[in-house]
Amino acid sequence: MIPLSWYLIVSAILFCIGLYGVLSRRNAIAILMGVELMLNAVNINLVAFWRYLTPDRSIGLAWATFVLSVAAAEAAVGLAMIITVYRRRDSVVAEELDLMKN
Amino acid sequence: MTQQVIFIILSVVLIVSAILVVTLRNLFHAALALMASFLGVAGYYVLLEAGFLGMAQLLVYIGAISILIIFAVMMTRRLMQTIETPFNSQPIVGLLGAGLLLVILIVVITGLYSVTPGAESLLGMAPPVEPVIIESSVARLGRAFVSADGFLLPFILISILLLAALVGSIYIAWPKHEEENS
Numbered sequence: 001m002i003p004l005s006w007y008l009i010v011s012a013i014l015f016c017i018g019l020y021g022v023l024s025r026r027n028a029i030a031i032l033m034g035v036e037l038m039l040n041a042v043n044i045n046l047v048a049f050w051r052y053l054t055p056d057r058s059i060g061l062a063w064a065t066f067v068l069s070v071a072a073a074e075a076a077v078g079l080a081m082i083i084t085v086y087r088r089r090d091s092v093v094a095e096e097l098d099l100m101k102n
Numbered sequence: 103m104t105q106q107v108i109f110i111i112l113s114v115v116l117i118v119s120a121i122l123v124v125t126l127r128n129l130f131h132a133a134l135a136l137m138a139s140f141l142g143v144a145g146y147y148v149l150l151e152a153g154f155l156g157m158a159q160l161l162v163y164i165g166a167i168s169i170l171i172i173f174a175v176m177m178t179r180r181l182m183q184t185i186e187t188p189f190n191s192q193p194i195v196g197l198l199g200a201g202l203l204l205v206i207l208i209v210v211i212t213g214l215y216s217v218t219p220g221a222e223s224l225l226g227m228a229p230p231v232e233p234v235i236i237e238s239s240v241a242r243l244g245r246a247f248v249s250a251d252g253f254l255l256p257f258i259l260i261s262i263l264l265l266a267a268l269v270g271s272i273y274i275a276w277p278k279h280e281e282e283n284s
Contacts, residue, residue, distance in 0.1 A: 002109050004225040005215040007146070010113050012207035014120055014139075016200040021124030023196030024189050029174050033123055033136050036167065040143045043155075051150045055231045058243040062253045064155055065243070068162055069260045073267035075167045079174040080271035086178045087277075095190055 007048035015041035028082050028092045032075065039071045106219070109149060116142030127188045129175045137168045150228075154240045 014037055021034025043064050050060020086092050089099075115138060122135035140163040147156035220226045246252035 001103065001219045001227045002105055002149070003216060003219055003227065005211050005217050006109065006113075007150075008211045008215065009208060010116065010146075012204060012211060013117055016204035016207070017117070017120040017124055019203065020196050020200035023199060024193040025124065026188060026190045027129060029129060029171060029178065030124070030132060030188065033132060033171065036136065036163075036171075037120055037123060037139065040140065040163075044143060044146055047147055047150050047152050047155060051152065051228055052225050055151075055229070055239070056235050058239060058246045058252075061152060061155060061239065061243045062246055062256075064152075065158065066253075066256060066260055068155075068158055069264060072162050072167060073263055075170055076267050076271045077274070079170050080275040082174055083177055084274050092178050 004048060004052045007044060011041040011044040011048070014038075014044070026093050026095060028085070028094050028097070029079070031094060032078050032082070035078075036071060036075065039067060043067050105149065108145075112142050112145045112149070115139075116146075125188070130172065133168060133172045133175055136171065137164055140164050140168065151236045152239070154243070 018034045018037030018041060021037065022031050025031050025034065046060045046064040046067065050058075050064070054060065082092050085097060089097065091097070119135040119138035119142065123132050123139060126132040126135060140159065144156045144159040144164075147153070147159055216226045218226060247257045248254060
């Protein structure tokens with residue numbers, strides 16, 4: 001007896017918390033954590049719509065699986081880049097990474 | 103009723119740990135809170151009768167991505183210090199923007215779907231389906247992944263993407279390559 005809107009509202013809250021993290025954290029790893037929260041919110045929406053609208057087809061589940069794999073690839077490449085940047089510049093603060101500025 | 107109680111408990115865990123992720127000073131603690139929020143999302147999947155995705159969530163997010171993030175936090179240790187502020191110069195603007203988006207989303211959602219439980223026509227509850235449909239959903243998903251009129255092309259593209267990510271992250275983080283260039 002859970003309305004669909006409850007899932008959508010919790011997922012909207014989760015998405016906005018993640019967005020706030022992306023917009024206002026200094027550390028690049030923390031920004032990546034915010035992105036992961038946003039991807040999770042999207043996945044909740046996909047699975048909720050699958051269960052409530054088309055439980056006899058597998059579109060929602062398939063796209064949720066794709067989002068999961070893309071998130072894994074994104075985390076692996078992003079963290080490799082962060083570690084490389086840390087090695088070169090001794091910092092992972094997003095504001096200090098201004099090599100391409102000016 | 104039981105489902106609603108479970109849903110509310112999961113929501114509280116999820117939202118509190120998500121807020122901790124974006125506000126904690128210590129990044130290691132933030133990564134642990136991130137694991138808790140992933141666990142809450144896995145609980146949602148189980149509540150939505152998508153047990154396969156819940157399992158995949160446990161394996162991929164909690165098993166792999168969280169560990170990767172914790173490794174990255176530990177390898178960039180200077181940033182685990184708790185003296186500096188965790189926020190950049192625009193936390194207020196970020197809060198305003200995210201809050202505005204949240205208000206818009208909630209207005210749209212409550213306008214489209216009923217918030218009170220019940221009323222199946224307005225999606226006030228999950229439409230009852232035969233258990234066999236839920237049980238065979240994983241088999242249908244697997245068949246959709248390998249059938250040409252299903253998701254065969256995205257499936258192949260995802261595997262190429264994962265291979266590229268694997269090779270790319272090794273190449274980027276390879277120390278020798280660094281020394282040659284500098």
